Amino acid sequence: MTALAHQFFTEPSPVTDCAVSVRNVGKVYAGVVTALENINVDFPRGQLTSLLGPSGCGKTTLLKIIAGLLPATSGEVLVNDLPVAGPGPERAFVFQDFALMPWANVLRNVAFGLEMRGIAKSEREEIARSHIAQVGLAGFEARYPHELSGGMRQRVGLARALAVNADVLLMDEPFSAVDEQIRRKFQEDLLTLIAREKRTFIFVTHSIEEAVYVSDRIVLLSARPGRIAQIIEPAIERGGDPDAIRRHPAYLDTVDAIWQSLKTYLE
Amino acid sequence: MAEHRAGIEAAHQGYRFSRVFPFQGSGKALREKRPNALASFATHHFTLNFLSAAALCGAWEWAGLVPISPAFPTFGETMGALWSISADGSLAGAFAVTLQPLALGLVVSMVLGVGIGVAMGLSTKTEWLASPIFIVAQSAPLAALIPLIVFAYGIGLTSKTIVVCIMAMPVIVLNSFAAVRHTPKSLIEMGESFLATRRKVIIRIILPAASPVIFAGLRLGCASGFIGAVLAELLITPTGVGDLITYSRSIADYPTMYAAILSIMAFSVLFIEVLSRVEVMIFRPEKRAVS
Numbered sequence: 001m002t003a004l005a006h007q008f009f010t011e012p013s014p015v016t017d018c019a020v021s022v023r024n025v026g027k028v029y030a031g032v033v034t035a036l037e038n039i040n041v042d043f044p045r046g047q048l049t050s051l052l053g054p055s056g057c058g059k060t061t062l063l064k065i066i067a068g069l070l071p072a073t074s075g076e077v078l079v080n081d082l083p084v085a086g087p088g089p090e091r092a093f094v095f096q097d098f099a100l101m102p103w104a105n106v107l108r109n110v111a112f113g114l115e116m117r118g119i120a121k122s123e124r125e126e127i128a129r130s131h132i133a134q135v136g137l138a139g140f141e142a143r144y145p146h147e148l149s150g151g152m153r154q155r156v157g158l159a160r161a162l163a164v165n166a167d168v169l170l171m172d173e174p175f176s177a178v179d180e181q182i183r184r185k186f187q188e189d190l191l192t193l194i195a196r197e198k199r200t201f202i203f204v205t206h207s208i209e210e211a212v213y214v215s216d217r218i219v220l221l222s223a224r225p226g227r228i229a230q231i232i233e234p235a236i237e238r239g240g241d242p243d244a245i246r247r248h249p250a251y252l253d254t255v256d257a258i259w260q261s262l263k264t265y266l267e
Numbered sequence: 268m269a270e271h272r273a274g275i276e277a278a279h280q281g282y283r284f285s286r287v288f289p290f291q292g293s294g295k296a297l298r299e300k301r302p303n304a305l306a307s308f309a310t311h312h313f314t315l316n317f318l319s320a321a322a323l324c325g326a327w328e329w330a331g332l333v334p335i336s337p338a339f340p341t342f343g344e345t346m347g348a349l350w351s352i353s354a355d356g357s358l359a360g361a362f363a364v365t366l367q368p369l370a371l372g373l374v375v376s377m378v379l380g381v382g383i384g385v386a387m388g389l390s391t392k393t394e395w396l397a398s399p400i401f402i403v404a405q406s407a408p409l410a411a412l413i414p415l416i417v418f419a420y421g422i423g424l425t426s427k428t429i430v431v432c433i434m435a436m437p438v439i440v441l442n443s444f445a446a447v448r449h450t451p452k453s454l455i456e457m458g459e460s461f462l463a464t465r466r467k468v469i470i471r472i473i474l475p476a477a478s479p480v481i482f483a484g485l486r487l488g489c490a491s492g493f494i495g496a497v498l499a500e501l502l503i504t505p506t507g508v509g510d511l512i513t514y515s516r517s518i519a520d521y522p523t524m525y526a527a528i529l530s531i532m533a534f535s536v537l538f539i540e541v542l543s544r545v546e547v548m549i550f551r552p553e554k555r556a557v558s
Contacts (some may be wrong), residue, residue: 069460087459096453103476112457112461113462116462120390
């Protein structure tokens with residue numbers, strides 16, 4: 001790591017208030033493939049933390065363990081100081097492939113989580129409508145997923161996750177299936193969302209630029225078996241113009257430093 | 268460095284479209300074609316469907332006139348026979364008899380078949396237990412097995428219903444199984460992460476996701492079931508439509524024989540069409556929204 005880069009991001013500050021805490025988590029698939037090894041990391045409340053690493057490093061596996069969709073082989077995950085035994089109401093998931101029900105319209109897709117929580121039809125539709133409007137899809141409530149573009153489908157996925165009002169939003173490469181221009185727009189919108197919602201975001205991505213652009217903290221994982229290689233806090237002010245971030249020296253140098261670090265795993 | 272940059276600028280100024288593109292100068296822009304009334308009528312799906320059916324009937328008429336066999340009636344003669352057996356009520360009577368094992372067999376095959384197939388899709392243990400039976404049943408030479416069925420269950424309704432089931436059930440079971448097994452994994456994870464219970468995941472996600480392939484299996488299974496019903500009546504005891512076919516053949520009334528065959532085929536096609544309509548109406552709101 002260059003001396004220059006050190007000016008722009010700091011070693012992680014100790015986490016005082018963590019929403020999610022991962023303790024000694026390991027995952028072995030089918031008894032032979034070690035996907036994750038001894039992961040210890042805290043996710044600070046109200047911030048966006050990215051999981052970044054080379055492909056196959058187990059970042060999605062770690063996210064699914066936090067979500068309670070996959071059992072860990074060893075260790076435990078604490079959400080609000082309680083151990084995770086499965087999916088819970090305090091966590092919501094945004095899927096890489098959107099995971100929308102093709103037979104249900106936008107309104108029913110967004111209201112799905114509320115429906116599973118047993119909320120009455122009129123109430124859940126009202127909540128769903130407000131979240132559909134919030135992600136900019138007002139007027140599309142009665143449309144079906146196949147009538148929407150990729151970007152719009154992921155907005156539906158996001159609205160569904162926001163509608164259940166969970167403390168922790170788990171996002172698995174949410175923008176990787178949409179095109180570059182929509183992705184940039186989504187990244188800007190995500191910054192606005194973080195500023196407004198004050199929720200904890202855990203964000204899996206393979207894009208270094210995306211991670212540096214949106215994250216308060218970046219957890220860098222090594223190649224398989226995934227271990228924590230480094231935790232980085234980019235020293236970037238996100239209050240003002242979203243385009244200014246992409247020109248900020250701290251942004252550029254952090255991207256470069258992470259690339260230099262990840263490059264060693266690709267050879 | 269400066270020279271180099273000047274070189275680049277010079278090259279830039281010198282940039283021209285120097286090649287003549289082959290499509291230039293043809294003078295025709297690529298535009299949407301505006302269909303004229305005649306063309307849109309000629310390519311309408313009803314017109315083409317009608318043409319297809321007319322070609323088939325025409326070929327039939329010609330083959331009957333040649334004649335390729337004295338036992339092969341023309342299309343016109345067959346239609347005449349169809350009219351007379353419809354008018355004297357013998358066709359309706361025959362259908363009333365044939366429909367008993369057919370309806371019974373189809374209902375049993377559809378309910379049990381989808382049930383077993385879905386159970387196999389949901390649990391690998393059920394799959395291992397049940398799949399050999401249906402894979403064997405699917406490739407069973409039915410005609411060779413019929414004497415065995417008659418030996419065990421007699422020549423009545425039971426045997427005929429069993430024949431319909433043997434024809435219809437395997438394809439329904441195996442399609443339902445494959446449909447459930449291939450539910451997108453992320454949809455199931457979505458259900459679980461939004462706190463759906465296992466029961467809700469099955470009812471609200473797995474079954475709707477599997478329904479197109481389950482229905483494809485139902486259509487194939489019902490078509491086989493119709494064949495099974497006629498086969499049972501030809502090979503066990505001649506009753507219903509099978510009797511109409513056998514009797515007409517024995518007295519060399521070939522137009523009536525073919526009219527009976529045609530009528531059961533038409534009924535089968537109609538039934539399967541109704542099944543597709545029901546599927547779209549009940550289970551596929553997103554298809555309804557487009558059409």
